[in-house]
Amino acid sequence: MKWLWPDITPVAKLVAGLSLLSLPAGFACAGEQYPDSDTLKLSYALENSAAMPCPGKEKQCYLTSITLTAPQAVSGKDWAIYYSQLSPAYQVEGDEFTVTHINGDLHRLSPGPGYQGLIAGKSHQVRLYSKGSQITRSEFMPNFVLVAGDAGSPLKVSEIGSTRLQTDPQTGLEIQPYLAPFSSMAQFKLGKSDNTPLADGRWLYDYYAAIGAAAATSIESGLIPSPTKLERFDGAGPSLAAGFKLELAGADSGRIKPAVASALTRLASLGFAEKAGGAPLRLVLAADEFAGDDVAGASVMVEKQAADNTASASRSEAYRLTLGADGITLVAGGEAGLFYGLQSLAGLIAPGEAQLPAVSIEDSPRYGFRGMHVDLARNFHSLEFLERLIVQMGAYKLNKLHLHLADDEGWRLEIPGLAELTEVGSRRCFDLDENRCLLPQLGSGISGESQVDGYLSVADYRRLLKLAKAHHIEVIPSLDMPGHSRAAIQAMEARYRKLLAAGKEEAAKEFLLTEFDDSTRYSSIQYYHDNTLNVCIDSTYRFVAKVVDEIAAMHQSEGMPLRLYHIGADETAGAWVDSPACKALKAKQGDIHSLNGYFIEKVAAMLAGRGIRAAGWNDGMGETRPERMPADVQSNAWGLLAEGGHNVAHRQMNLGWQVVISTPETTYFDFPYVSHPEETGNHWATRALDSFKVFSFMPDNLPAHAELITDVRGKRFSADDTEPLKPGKRAAGLQGQLWSEMVRSDDMAEYMIYPRMLALAERAWHRADWELEYQAGRNFSKDTAYFDKASEQARARDWQRFATALGQRELPKLEQAGIFYRIAPPGIKAEGGLLYLNHPYPGTKLEYRLDGGNWQPWTAPVAVTGKEIEARAIAADGKRRSRSEQLRLSGA
Missing domain, CATH: 3.20.20.80 (Glycosidases)
Incomplete structure (x- = not known):
């Protein structure tokens, strides 16, 4: 075995004196044959996701193999393959090839001292151990690059065709033809102590049932996000077909139409447009009506809110919306409130329904900061x-x-x-x-x-x-x-x-x-x-x-x-x-205690001098000296809850900083929806993050999640509130994050964001009654039960409302807007000769097939025979499908 380690000299020095490539010893064999990038078949396989014991001194490693097959013999050594691998390879079996870590995730595979050429049609394999872990298919990168030529001539550089991504025509999702199938639990577990379940079709059936998958309830099941108060009345509201006639009132009414123009455009796209003779739509700016401390939804007033979440901000976003037979009246404390009131009006529109309901809504936001973060740097969108x-x-x-x-x-x-x-x-x-x-x-x-x-x-x-x-x-x-x-x-x-x-x-x-x-x-x-x-x-x-x-x-x-x-x-x-x-x-x-802290302090002061507030991630912000920071700064709290992240967030809230909750286990949308190798995502913080988990988040009570979630290995953890919040301190807001290391296209970015972003919006705008109140100093673990059965039942009812609104109203709207949202696969159960399917979102159409036959619609339990059942869900427009789930019948 040959040891390899990252070369930590600058890459420019590696190639000094050469054309473009740092060539290994024995590499220059001018004029000899090298592989053809169009015909070379390269296969990459994850053999063991937790190779134990690891060779050498590594505590955690995984075993993979790269297999090369050329249709024609290749005798020369003047070639190499460059490829991306998220964590460095550090040991290779055999001496036919060497693999060297260059920088970041860039690696080079090249002929080694035992290389005797590629034999036509024969597979040549290199097995290698790498630091850390990789567990999902999306973590294994595409587009390997073949570089050929000697140091004295121009290099030929081309992508290896067999390592390019393809697209599944049914799902629109990426296919990795170079990556061998994941068919063993040895490819799924992070070690013997890993309790993470494989979220296959049978597991999903039980999971969906447990979180409250149910038959469709009333189409009028509420809004996303939920308003503070919603009352329904007998009779119908305005007709979509008749449209509306805009009436503006209140101080500075001339500001209204520009402030709500985009919301009116959305209403028109959903079939409710401005028309002569339409139902009156009265928009009223009335800041004085929202001046008190009893604004609906303003859960905490000025002394308990950070600067971005003041009662003033809540008042400007607060609104009252009434729909009746005589028209619609929307009164708001500011232009944003009018905009949000019209978005709630759009939320009441149901596909295929000609009438709006008769309702009265009072509303204002939970947080002043309700954010979405998107990483354009790793991969551009x-x-x-x-x-x-x-x-x-x-x-x-x-x-x-x-x-x-x-x-x-x-x-x-x-x-x-x-x-x-x-x-x-x-x-x-x-x-x-x-x-x-x-x-x-x-x-x-x-x-x-x-x-x-x-x-x-x-x-x-x-x-x-x-x-x-x-x-x-x-x-x-x-x-x-x-x-x-x-x-x-x-x-x-x-x-x-x-x-x-x-x-x-x-x-x-x-x-x-x-x-x-x-x-x-x-x-x-x-x-x-x-x-x-x-x-x-x-x-x-x-x-x-x-x-x-x-x-x-x-x-x-x-x-x-x-x-x-x-x-x-x-x-x-x-x-x-x-x-x-x-x-x-x-x-x-x-007196510099931390150079990173020094940098942040200096840049924060520079920004303050320009009238700009500084923000940063909590680990870097924690290296500063608070007395040398401006009073008004923001910190994004991203510490893992399973590792005491709540105490870090509390510490910075207690400083008076504006802390935006950005917890990876519940707000990082670059993690898989469920623990399945086919789901795109990273895995370092959690193996599963679906919309229900986002919906269930209680951002004002971080330690309480020790009762509700597990760590990255599926284990329960404890959360001791050793740094309790001081009276009057709370988060300034909530933010979802999409990091893009494994997200290469706009479609995949949308797949990862939607529908999770709607659950994020629910929690950022609305505090649910079932959320546990924070009590300073309370500790949580698998042995506590503060989130009791009554809380679970209340959450289940609320989720059913949310899931129904999402499945029946909002997913069709996303479809209409051209959003490539994730279609959740169905759960599958076969019992007593009958096939049962379920799905988290009522109204979603499902289909199945037996033993690879024709797809058939599923609406109720149906008798089945054969060896294997395959099931999938259908998008709102009837065109796109979810990835399919399989179930082998007993005795097959």
């Missing part, structure tokens, strides 16, 4: 995707769009004056010197023009701001620093080299983020050795100021001043240890 997202956020009363615009793998926003940020930093191709683009990471391929490449131009960003303003959404930009900054670092080094070659040394250094004399050796959490900008050099702060000022100018141009900037500020372990500049800074300052 289009402007059109973001526009669809903004429309749907507005529809469900979310009001903060947190855009993650820069990370190690990409910089996604044009910054005037720093062209290299997007010229180099927004593209991934095969240029190991990174003068033209970044390294190919995350299975990006090498074109630099694929769907994962790209950026928002200034015009694009301004267009987004305008649309967000029309939907009462604040856009919060985030360009992660000082860690997670490799794209910026490499782009500014490319700028430096270009200007230096032109003889412009001072200009070259102006925005440089690198101290070339820093010899620190480190590995980031994503295994980069060069992704942390130097916080001890002046040019770093010139760069930050330049970026912030340019973004602020974009916001100002659209009448949306930049009020909140998210620094990121997380995960910088190991950097700067041997930086001369940092050693000098520490000697001069004397």
